[in-house]
Amino acid sequence: MRRKLTILFAPPDGVGHVNACIGIGEVLRDRGHRIVFAVCDIWRNKLTKYGFEEEIIRESDSDADPGTYWAELFSKGGMFGSKPPMEKMKNFNNLTANGLIKQIQASDERVKECVDRVKPDIIVIDGFVWMPSLMNSGIPWVWSISTNLLSIDHAFDDEEIPPGGLGLPANSDKKLWKKLRDEKNAALTPTIENFNNWLISNNFPTLPTQKLITPSPYLNIYMVPEELDYTDITKFPSNWYRFDYFMRSCCNDMFEIPDKLKSKPGKLIYFSMGSMAGTDVQLMKRLVSILAKSKHRFIISKGPLHEQYELADNMWGDQTVPQIKVLQKVDLVITHGGNNTFTETFFYGKPMIVLPIFCDQFDNAQRLQEKGLGIRLDPYDCTESQLLSSIDKLLNDKVLHKKLQRISKRIQKSKSISRVTELIEGLASNTDSPIDSQRG
Structure with a gap:
């Protein structure tokens, strides 16, 4: 035994x-x-x-x-x-x-x-x-x-x-x-x-x-x-x-798309800068203000200082969200590129924009882009047009979508x-x- x-x-x-x-x-x-x-x-x-x-x-x-x-x-x-x-x-x-x-x-x-x-x-x-x-x-x-x-x-x-x-x-x-x-x-x-x-x-x-x-x-x-x-x-x-x-289990976490977003048009996007970068309130305000101009809907992990900024009408968020459950429901992920979020997003086969803040996030973002599996942008310097057009580019890329689904099936089966x-x-x-x- x-x-x-x-x-x-x-x-x-x-x-x-x-x-x-x-x-x-x-x-x-x-x-x-x-x-x-x-x-x-x-x-x-x-x-x-x-x-x-x-x-x-x-x-x-x-x-x-x-x-x-x-x-x-x-x-x-x-x-x-x-x-x-x-x-x-x-x-x-x-x-x-x-x-x-x-x-x-x-x-x-x-x-x-x-x-x-x-x-x-x-x-x-x-x-x-x-x-x-x-x-x-x-x-x-x-x-x-x-x-x-x-x-x-x-x-x-x-x-x-x-x-x-x-x-x-x-x-x-x-x-x-x-x-x-x-x-x-x-x-x-x-x-x-x-x-x-x-x-x-x-x-x-x-x-x-x-x-x-x-x-x-x-x-x-x-x-x-x-x-x-x-x-x-x-x-x-x-x-x-x-x-x-x-990847850890959800420990009975539950998540349903909030009523605020259910009746709105557009794809559903998850935005998280992680537990640490979320405390850069000025950055979060900058990115949220850009995403507010998108035709899509957003679930936001706001971070520890969540009370210091407001979300737009096309958004719902909280200090933290049950990420594993959220990833299963969204069409695209915008992330800082921490390795857990990075690999979990691949597990569910979602297209990804990485906005790296420090250290291995830079390496994940670069590797993603050079392999043609997503987009790397600078969170501090990317323009409104760059971020919004990158969202639509990935959402409309049918070839990439099929490739990510094949990767997801391989990962989950293995x-x-x-x-x-x-x-x-x-x-x-x-x-x-x-x-x-x-x-x-």
């Missing part, structure tokens, strides 16, 4: 990371395994509804919900506004790399206590900073990459892919890639040196130069639809596995996420050596 495993998930506090881990945790839960999340207290009592246990390994200095908490940090950290991608990338590294390292240092003892108490068979880590007490615990660990794969380009040496977080085309100048990658690495060097000094002082192995994390010797998983993977320009090691999505259970159960049954089989 199959052995019941205890699987410990350790995601960063960000909404996207946790939601992706929830999707993986659910398929493992459904196989009868015990799922435990080691999280910050801002996630307290938010994971039990999925049948998961919670281990609080860190207290925050805020009473805000997770989305608002990170939105406030990103707003103060220079992640919003019309800035070059490299400037935002440096701001992101300064904000999150340093912030996550401080959190890891502060919570290390509680992490050790958590491992001793939970006694996991497998650990799943989602993030881009080394977690020493987990990765050196002797317990097999899985690295789950819930962002665009280019986001973790610093983790391995691969000159065949562009540096992440900058939205560079896959066929652009490799000399430029090297220059920009060197610039990114140089900005990270002081952070990594300080982290390594702390690792040494705590008797942990140090990290290689210019790396915040290294891949798992056991198993590495990432999510991107097959049609957008980077296997056309590079080859990944045998213990790397691609999945079309890590149920690729179910393969996670096979890989993790196989890892647990053979803990003497890492997985070394044909990459999926």
